[in-house]
Amino acid sequence: MKKFYLTPGPSEIYFTVPDHLKEALNKNVMSISHRGKTFQEMCKFTIEQVRTLLNVPQNFYIVFTGSATEVWERIIENCVEKHSYHLVNGSFSKRFKEFGDMLGKKTTTYEVPFGEGFDIEKVQVPTDAELICITQNETSSGVCVPLEDIATIRKRFPEQLIVIDAVSAVPYPEFDFNQFDSLFFSVQKGMGLPAGLGVWIFNERCIAKAESLKKKGLSIGTYHTIPSLVKNIQKFETPETPNVLGIYLLGKVAEDMNRKGIAEIRKETYFKAGITYQFFEDSELFEPLVKNSKHRSQTVLVANVKSGDASSVIKRWEEIGLLVGKGYGDFKDSQIRIANFPTFSKEIFYQLIDFFEKK
Amino acid sequence: MKKFYLTPGPSEIYFTVPDHLKEALNKNVMSISHRGKTFQEMCKFTIEQVRTLLNVPQNFYIVFTGSATEVWERIIENCVEKHSYHLVNGSFSKRFKEFGDMLGKKTTTYEVPFGEGFDIEKVQVPTDAELICITQNETSSGVCVPLEDIATIRKRFPEQLIVIDAVSAVPYPEFDFNQFDSLFFSVQKGMGLPAGLGVWIFNERCIAKAESLKKKGLSIGTYHTIPSLVKNIQKFETPETPNVLGIYLLGKVAEDMNRKGIAEIRKETYFKAGITYQFFEDSELFEPLVKNSKHRSQTVLVANVKSGDASSVIKRWEEIGLLVGKGYGDFKDSQIRIANFPTFSKEIFYQLIDFFEKK
Numbered sequence: 001m002k003k004f005y006l007t008p009g010p011s012e013i014y015f016t017v018p019d020h021l022k023e024a025l026n027k028n029v030m031s032i033s034h035r036g037k038t039f040q041e042m043c044k045f046t047i048e049q050v051r052t053l054l055n056v057p058q059n060f061y062i063v064f065t066g067s068a069t070e071v072w073e074r075i076i077e078n079c080v081e082k083h084s085y086h087l088v089n090g091s092f093s094k095r096f097k098e099f100g101d102m103l104g105k106k107t108t109t110y111e112v113p114f115g116e117g118f119d120i121e122k123v124q125v126p127t128d129a130e131l132i133c134i135t136q137n138e139t140s141s142g143v144c145v146p147l148e149d150i151a152t153i154r155k156r157f158p159e160q161l162i163v164i165d166a167v168s169a170v171p172y173p174e175f176d177f178n179q180f181d182s183l184f185f186s187v188q189k190g191m192g193l194p195a196g197l198g199v200w201i202f203n204e205r206c207i208a209k210a211e212s213l214k215k216k217g218l219s220i221g222t223y224h225t226i227p228s229l230v231k232n233i234q235k236f237e238t239p240e241t242p243n244v245l246g247i248y249l250l251g252k253v254a255e256d257m258n259r260k261g262i263a264e265i266r267k268e269t270y271f272k273a274g275i276t277y278q279f280f281e282d283s284e285l286f287e288p289l290v291k292n293s294k295h296r297s298q299t300v301l302v303a304n305v306k307s308g309d310a311s312s313v314i315k316r317w318e319e320i321g322l323l324v325g326k327g328y329g330d331f332k333d334s335q336i337r338i339a340n341f342p343t344f345s346k347e348i349f350y351q352l353i354d355f356f357e358k359k
Numbered sequence: 360m361k362k363f364y365l366t367p368g369p370s371e372i373y374f375t376v377p378d379h380l381k382e383a384l385n386k387n388v389m390s391i392s393h394r395g396k397t398f399q400e401m402c403k404f405t406i407e408q409v410r411t412l413l414n415v416p417q418n419f420y421i422v423f424t425g426s427a428t429e430v431w432e433r434i435i436e437n438c439v440e441k442h443s444y445h446l447v448n449g450s451f452s453k454r455f456k457e458f459g460d461m462l463g464k465k466t467t468t469y470e471v472p473f474g475e476g477f478d479i480e481k482v483q484v485p486t487d488a489e490l491i492c493i494t495q496n497e498t499s500s501g502v503c504v505p506l507e508d509i510a511t512i513r514k515r516f517p518e519q520l521i522v523i524d525a526v527s528a529v530p531y532p533e534f535d536f537n538q539f540d541s542l543f544f545s546v547q548k549g550m551g552l553p554a555g556l557g558v559w560i561f562n563e564r565c566i567a568k569a570e571s572l573k574k575k576g577l578s579i580g581t582y583h584t585i586p587s588l589v590k591n592i593q594k595f596e597t598p599e600t601p602n603v604l605g606i607y608l609l610g611k612v613a614e615d616m617n618r619k620g621i622a623e624i625r626k627e628t629y630f631k632a633g634i635t636y637q638f639f640e641d642s643e644l645f646e647p648l649v650k651n652s653k654h655r656s657q658t659v660l661v662a663n664v665k666s667g668d669a670s671s672v673i674k675r676w677e678e679i680g681l682l683v684g685k686g687y688g689d690f691k692d693s694q695i696r697i698a699n700f701p702t703f704s705k706e707i708f709y710q711l712i713d714f715f716e717k718k
Contacts, residue, residue, distance in 0.1 A: 005390035010603060013389050021380060030372045030553040031364035033684075066425025066555070069599035073581045099581045188600060194389040196425075196555050196602025222432045222458045240428035241547060243555025243602060244369060325392075 004348055007325040008139050008168055008300045008339040014192030015343050020252040029248045039244065040236040046251030047236070053254045053262060054170065056201055057177050063229040064242055065198035068167045068186035070224070072099045074200070075131070075182060078210040078226045079161050080105050081218065085129040087118055087145065090138035091329055096165060097133070114331070115141050115302075117295030120149045125157045130209070132162045134180075137169035139189075140328035142302030142337060143295050147173060154179045161205055171257060171342065172269045172299050181205045187250055190299060192343040197246035202226065257342060265342045272340050272349045273298040279353045285313065289335060301338040302327070309333045322352055363707055366684040367498050367527055367659045367698040373551030374702055379611040388607045398603065399595040405610030406595070412613045412621060413529065415560055416536050422588040423601055424557035427526045427545035429583070431458045433559070434490065434541060437569040437585045438520050439464050440577065444488040446477055446504065449497035450687055455524060456492070473690070474500050474661075476654025479508045484516045489568070491521045493539075496528035498548075499687035501661030501696060502654050506532060513538045520564055527659050530613075530621060530701065531628045540564045546609055549658060551702040556605035561585065616701060624701045631699050631708045632657040638712045644672065648694060660697040661686070668692045681711055 005012040024030065032038045047062045056062060065071055076084060076099055086097035088111040100107040108126055112118055125132055132153060136145045154162060162180035166173070170185040177183070182202040188195035210226035220226070223239040232239050257265060277296060280286040286303040290296045305313055310326055310333050317324050327335025338352070364371040383389065391397045406421045415421060424430055435443060435458055445456035447470040459466040467485055471477055484491055491512060495504045513521060521539035525532070529544040536542070541561035547554035569585035579585070582598040591598050616624060636655060639645040645662040649655045664672055669685055669692050676683050686694025697711070 003387060005387065007390075007392055010390055010392060010600065017389070018384050021384070025377050025380070028362060028364065030376070030547075031366070031369050033366055033369060034554070066429070066602075067599040069582050070425070102578060102581045104578045186600065188389075194602075194604045195393070195600045196605055219461060219463045222461045223428050240426045241369065241545065241554045242426075243553075243605075245553045246555055246602075 001321045003321045003323055004344065005323050006339050006344065006348070006352070007323055008337050009186070009189040010195050011189060011339045011341055012192060012343050013194065014253045014256065016253060016256045017192065017194075017249060020249055023252075024245060024248055030245055032244065034238065034241050034244060042248055042251065043236040043238075046247050046254065047233075049251050049254035049258060050199065052258050054175060054201075055177070060177055060201050060203050061207075061230055061233055062199065062201050063233045064238055064247060065200055065224060066196065066243070068165070068184055068198045071184040071198050071200045072096045072165075073103070074221065074224050074226075075163055075184075075206075076100050076103050076105060077221045078213065079163070079182075079206055080131050081213055081216070082106055083108065083126065083129045084131045084133060085125045085160070086110070086133045087123070087135065088112075089116060089118065089143050090114060090135070090140035092139055092165070092167070093133070093135035096135065115143060115289045115291075117143050117290070117292055118145065118149065120152050123153055123156070125160055127159075129160055132157060132160045133165070134162065135165040136173065137166065137297050137299060139168040139300055141289065142297040142300045143290050144169070144297040146294055147175065147179070151176065151179045161209060168300050168339075169297075171262060172266060174266065187246065189339070190341045191250065191253055192341060193249050193253060194246065197243045197250065199250070200229075268346065269298055269340055269342065272344065272346060273301060275353060276301050276338060276340065276349060279357070283356060285356060286336070299340050301340055303336050305334055305336060310336050317352065317355065320351065320355055322348070322355075324352075360680045362680045362682055363703065364682050365698050365703065365707070365711070366682055367696050368545070368548040369554050370548060370698045370700055371551060371702050372553065373612045373615065375612060375615050376551065376553075376608060379608050383604055383607055389604055391603065393597065393600050393603055401607055401610065402595040402597075405606050405613065406592075408610050408613035408617060409558065411617050413534060413560075414536070419536055419560050419562050420589055420592055421558065421560050422592045423597055423606060424559055424583060425555065425602070427524065427543055427557045430543040430557050430559045431455045431524075432462070433580065433583050433585075434522055434543075434565075435459050435462050435464060437572065437579045438522070438541075438565055439490050440572055440575070441465055442467065442485065442488045443490045443492060444484045444519070445469070445492045446482070446494065447471075448475060448477065448502050449473060449494070449499035451498055451524070451526070452492070452494035455494060474502060474648045474650075476502050476649070476651055477504065477508065479511050482512055482515070484519055486518075488519055491516060491519045492524070493521065494524040495532065496525065496656050496658060498527040498659055500648065501656040501659045502649050503528070503656040505653055506534065506538075510535065510538045520568060527698075528656075530616060531625060531658050533625065536562075546605065548698070549700045550609065550612055551700060552608050552612055553605065556602045556609065558609070559588075627705065628657055628699055628701065631703065631705060632660060634712060635660050635697060635699065635708060638716070642715060644715060645695070658699050660699055662695050664693055664695060669695050676711065676714065679710065679714055681707070681714075683711075
């Protein structure tokens with residue numbers, strides 16, 4: 001029986017990945033030099049496909065890291081001298097904030113309980129904070145920050161840099177890159193790719209900030225500083241030998257998604273999320289964790305298990321080959337998380353829902 | 360015509376990689392959770408296979424990073440408060456030293472001209488230097504540091520931590536882990552794996568040093584600090600979502616090499632290097648860059664092209680499917696570099712040599 005990994009990352013690979021892997025072997029993608037023309041063309045292609053897919057304006061650079069976790073570190077090293085501001089509503093946004101602490105920065109936090117969204121009125125960024133960190137889609141709780149709230153924060157705090165952690169959101173949200181300065185994600189979630197690659201997108205304001213810290217004699221890192229990444233990506237190269245295969249596969253899957261059309265992917269995602277939340281609402285076994293529907297993630301769907309424990313529910317789905325995620329951390333026994341990523345067809349979600357509705 | 364990437368990294372993949380990739384697809388390696396039992400068992404297996412292959416004692420930890428370049432940064436962040444000492448004889452050892460500068464450390468260097476080895480008598484490590492950085496195999500120049508010289512340095516400077524950059528050397532040298540505290544490599548060279556994974560090996564002394572810096576209130580980083588890596592690897596996990604596929608393939612290829620036997624791999628490597636250097640010596644077209652045979656790398660074989668430019672020579676080999684590397688950086692037109700990694704059979708090297716000898 002074919003298994004479907006509806007876990008929120010690593011997740012089911014995009015259905016075209018096996019063919020692209022075969023093609024990569026035929027083309028010797030794993031052996032080519034990362035300083036040669038073949039790599040440069042491949043890297044350029046991937047950047048163009050990602051730019052198209054996410055509608056990234058030309059004034060933003062797209063570069064590669066080892067993971068999204070790495071970007072938490074790099075953006076604080078490069079864009080924060082003293083003080084960062086964090087919206088915290090789950091384990092990942094909290095860890096992002098802790099990276100600021102570990103790097104010796106002052107961090108100010110607006111924290112809400114697990115499963116709740118932010119009250120936009122309560123976002124009060126100190127004037128000396130340099131970077132506003134927003135986890136647009138909390139993979140641990142399935143809470144999202146509505147895009148209009150990001151626009152409101154931008155309007156109210158135009159001086160600060162704004163960075164969006166879009167790890168488990170991409171490619172679904174229709175981001176407006178005018179509303180922030182940086183965005184990053186990892187490829188093993190919505191893109192359906194093998195883990196081991198982070199994608200970091202940033203504009204000239206981030207570069208200027210990094211350069212200004214450097215001019216002050218502060219260390220902003222070594223090979224993965226913003227200036228070093230920019231210098232290399234202008235030649236469609238990377239500072240180190242990168243995950244060449246990962247960059248290749250990202251370009252190919254982004255191309256597949258562009259061919260299908262992001263509008264269609266969004267429509268399907270919205271539909272699958274809708275029927276699943278409806279199922280949670282109607283079910284006696286589940287209830288949506290996130291009460292306010294405008295804070296409900298469309299890509300990571302989280303529910304409380306009202307009776308019994310999560311693992312027994314998960315086991316039942318496993319019988320029909322559907323692997324659903326446990327709750328995160330302390331909630332592993334009481335919650336489930338379902339990845340609603342582009343590789344899953346509507347049919348998979350009908351199966352998922354019907355299985356319990358029939359009982 | 361099948362092409363063979365005899366370039367010193369990325370290089371030809373180990374001949375079993377395509378089969379392991381297929382198996383990885385069948386086993387859903389790219390979709391499993393990095394917090395689950397399947398991953399932990401896989402991670403444990405990889406560590407055991409690497410430990411066996413390189414004869415790593417049990418008191419050394421084996422952990423994973425995004426690249427060997429990353430380890431340059433991490434070991435300085437974690438093991439150097441003020442001062443590091445560097446043996447520099449090529450582009451990579453020089454860049455390692457520059458990482459120290461960029462991180463605001465004092466660096467002391469013993470530098471020799473490109474293509475030369477070190478005079479062990481001239482290694483004078485200041486008493487306040489905390490870390491001795493040795494690039495055992497300079498991928499840019501094909502110069503190696505003899506293992507007995509490492510032992511001598513250890514004997515003369517027992518207080519300092521010693522780290523070995525073994526990027527393009529592994530698995531060939533018969534390292535004695537009692538002679539140093541840390542060693543690292545990347546997988547796209549001798550191991551013949553897709554790039555995007557670094558392997559970092561270190562002992563308790565490195566952990567103690569990192570802990571002592573942390574206690575002093577110094578920042579040693581965030582997710583990829585030694586304490587964070589150790590805490591996770593004790594559960595056979597990683598701090599971030601890692602390159603799961605890379606870890607899987609490393610375990611499989613290390614197992615293949617263990618099955619063949621490292622002694623056999625060493626013997627073949629030594630033989631292929633021997634006939635190639637002899638060819639360089641005898642040829643009117645080439646001469647070995649490294650004059651002192653005890654400083655000649657057995658895994659990256661570098662020669663000066665005596666007449667004409669390197670690219671025309673390289674093009675001729677390309678006609679028979681053998682892709683040889685250019686010289687590094689400024690030497691790209693005047694030198695060639697041949698990777699002598701385990702995946703290449705003796706027959707490939709006979710072809711390589713015969714092609715020019717017949718002319």
